Amino acid sequence: xxxxxxxxxxxxxxxxxxxxxxxxxxxxxxxxxxxxxxxxxxxxxxxxxxxxxxxxxxxxxxxxxxxxxxxxxxxxxxxxxxxxxxxxxxxxxxxxxxxxxxxxxxxxxxxxxxxxxxxxxxxxxxxxxxxxxxxxxxxxxxxxxxxxxxxxxxxxxxxxxxxxxxxxxxxxxxxxxxxxxxxxxxxxxxxxxxxxxxxxxxxxxxxxxxxxxxxxxxxxxxxxxxxxxxxxxxxxxxxxxxxxxxxxxxx
Amino acid sequence: xxxxxxxxxxxxxxxxxxxxxxxxxxxxxxxxxxxxxxxxxxxxxxxxxxxxxxxxxxxxxxxxxxxxxxxxxxxxxxxxxxxxxxxxxxxxxxxxxxxxxxxxxxxxxxxxxxxxxxxxxxxxxxxxxxxxxxxxxxxxxxxxxxxxxxxxxxxxxxxxxxxxxxxxxxxxxxxxxxxxxxxxxxxxxxxxxxxxxxxxxxxxxxxxxxxxxxxxxxxxxxxxxxxxxxxxxxxxxxxxxxxxxxxxxxxxxxxxxxxxxxx
Numbered sequence: 001x002x003x004x005x006x007x008x009x010x011x012x013x014x015x016x017x018x019x020x021x022x023x024x025x026x027x028x029x030x031x032x033x034x035x036x037x038x039x040x041x042x043x044x045x046x047x048x049x050x051x052x053x054x055x056x057x058x059x060x061x062x063x064x065x066x067x068x069x070x071x072x073x074x075x076x077x078x079x080x081x082x083x084x085x086x087x088x089x090x091x092x093x094x095x096x097x098x099x100x101x102x103x104x105x106x107x108x109x110x111x112x113x114x115x116x117x118x119x120x121x122x123x124x125x126x127x128x129x130x131x132x133x134x135x136x137x138x139x140x141x142x143x144x145x146x147x148x149x150x151x152x153x154x155x156x157x158x159x160x161x162x163x164x165x166x167x168x169x170x171x172x173x174x175x176x177x178x179x180x181x182x183x184x185x186x187x188x189x190x191x192x193x194x195x196x197x198x199x200x201x202x203x204x205x206x207x208x209x210x211x212x213x214x215x216x217x218x219x220x221x222x223x224x225x226x227x228x229x230x231x232x233x234x235x236x237x238x239x240x241x242x243x244x245x246x247x248x249x250x251x
Numbered sequence: 252x253x254x255x256x257x258x259x260x261x262x263x264x265x266x267x268x269x270x271x272x273x274x275x276x277x278x279x280x281x282x283x284x285x286x287x288x289x290x291x292x293x294x295x296x297x298x299x300x301x302x303x304x305x306x307x308x309x310x311x312x313x314x315x316x317x318x319x320x321x322x323x324x325x326x327x328x329x330x331x332x333x334x335x336x337x338x339x340x341x342x343x344x345x346x347x348x349x350x351x352x353x354x355x356x357x358x359x360x361x362x363x364x365x366x367x368x369x370x371x372x373x374x375x376x377x378x379x380x381x382x383x384x385x386x387x388x389x390x391x392x393x394x395x396x397x398x399x400x401x402x403x404x405x406x407x408x409x410x411x412x413x414x415x416x417x418x419x420x421x422x423x424x425x426x427x428x429x430x431x432x433x434x435x436x437x438x439x440x441x442x443x444x445x446x447x448x449x450x451x452x453x454x455x456x457x458x459x460x461x462x463x464x465x466x467x468x469x470x471x472x473x474x475x476x477x478x479x480x481x482x483x484x485x486x487x488x489x490x491x492x493x494x495x496x497x498x499x500x501x502x503x504x505x506x507x508x509x510x511x512x513x514x
Contacts, residue, residue, distance in 0.1 A: 054382075057386055059382055059385060083388045083389070083390060084388070086385070086386060086388040087388035089386075091386040091387075093379050093382070093383055093386075094379075095378065095379065097378060097380050097382065097383040098380075098383075099380055099383070099384075100378070100380070110384075110387065110389075111387040111388065111389065114290075114292075114387075114389045114394070115387070115388055115389065159383075159387070162387075163387070163388070
């Protein structure tokens with residue numbers, strides 16, 4: 001993927017430390033994402049990639065460190081200002097986290113119904129429009145239990161886009177999918193990034209997906225960023241963990 | 252950790268008894284501040300009132316009716332033995348209004364709604380649906396917990412009135428099958444000497460039972476950890492803890508009502 005036109009930083013993470021009991025999860029993470037850039041964070045399962053992502057919308061607080069998202073220090077936000085900030089960020093959960101009592105279209109309408117003054121007809125129109133963008137308009141009336149894993153990811157993506165966010169966070173968007181569906185999701189992410197000019201962080205361990213959608217790649221190991229650079233330069237890294245990851249991941 | 256950012260990682264060890272009460276206290280404090288501040292989710296509240304009220308009605312009516320039958324059969328036998336059969340209507344009415352109706356309703360709702368709330372919110376928690384609500388910029392606590400607790404508080408007294416009516420009516424049927432007495436004279440005899448002070452405090456104390464049921468269900472549900480097993484644990488503990496709290500609260504409230512209604 002070619003580099004987008006960048007203008008300032010969307011995210012700046014500085015000296016981020018988080019531990020669960022005695023287990024260090026994030027051990028001095030420093031990262032930044034430029035506006036319009038897609039950063040892919042790679043790493044083994046259970047190394048704190050998802051935790052890092054959750055910190056960015058204040059679903060979890062770090063033990064110490066600074067997280068600036070769209071110019072605001074997220075660690076010092078609480079109450080309504082925190083909710084207002086979250087409206088600017090779309091979050092796609094690993095297992096989609098669709099509301100199982102609502103249909104596909106109602107899932108997409110959910111944030112619109114609660115956070116915008118739209119009428120029901122306007123909400124439905126907007127939801128169908130987004131579902132069309134992710135190729136899910138025909139499944140609009142289905143329940144989440146009746147659609148496949150790949151379809152759930154698409155709906156999760158559509159729901160995250162409903163409020164027209166300035167930034168997207170993807171937690172393992174291709175995990176658990178077959179290679180073809182995984183490729184389709186990567187293409188969809190790429191398409192949406194280009195159409196909406198979003199800044200994004202994608203957490204994954206899927207090297208193919210990382211290659212397809214990244215402007216830049218960071219690798220997390222043992223709570224630390226051990227690589228930060230282009231996907232192409234990953235191959236040349238002298239870090240043994242990065243080399244092993246690239247080798248095993250088919251990069 | 253701020254209230255909006257709590258309970259996500261699922262890595263913390265199980266809290267001790269005192270920690271549990273501490274967390275419950277923080278939950279109540281959050282509830283107080285969230286209930287009286289905007290935005291209010293009226294549509295969700297109405298839906299929950301329907302769930303707690305309308306959908307519990309058949310069960311509550313049945314429980315009330317069973318109480319009426321049992322009271323009628325058991326009490327008749329004792330009263331006949333002591334030659335005080337004429338007191339049967341008033342004993343049935345007073346017992347149902349003052350104790351049986353409220354406590355039976357509360358325990359039935361504990362089982363149905365307490366388990367339902369615990370399991371539903373628990374399931375939403377472990378499948379990250381609650382996090383998804385938060386991530387989209389909606390206050391999940393206000394949407395899910397405040398509405399459910401309010402629905403329980405508002406619907407319990409109404410369900411109790413229905414259970415009372417069902418119990419008294421079926422108590423009359425059980426009575427009249429043994430020895431015919433018209434409904435009008437049963438009601439007249441039964442409510443002779445009954446004042447609003449016999450009825451109102453007993454009925455409206457169930458709002459407190461409703462608060463307990465909603466609170467414990469939401470609290471246990473929203474702190475669920477550990478997948479399906481955790482959901483089952485939340486549902487069970489919601490029923491057990493809320494039933495226990497309702498019974499303990501009943502003891503205190505009965506004594507309090509007696510003290511307050513003393514001339």
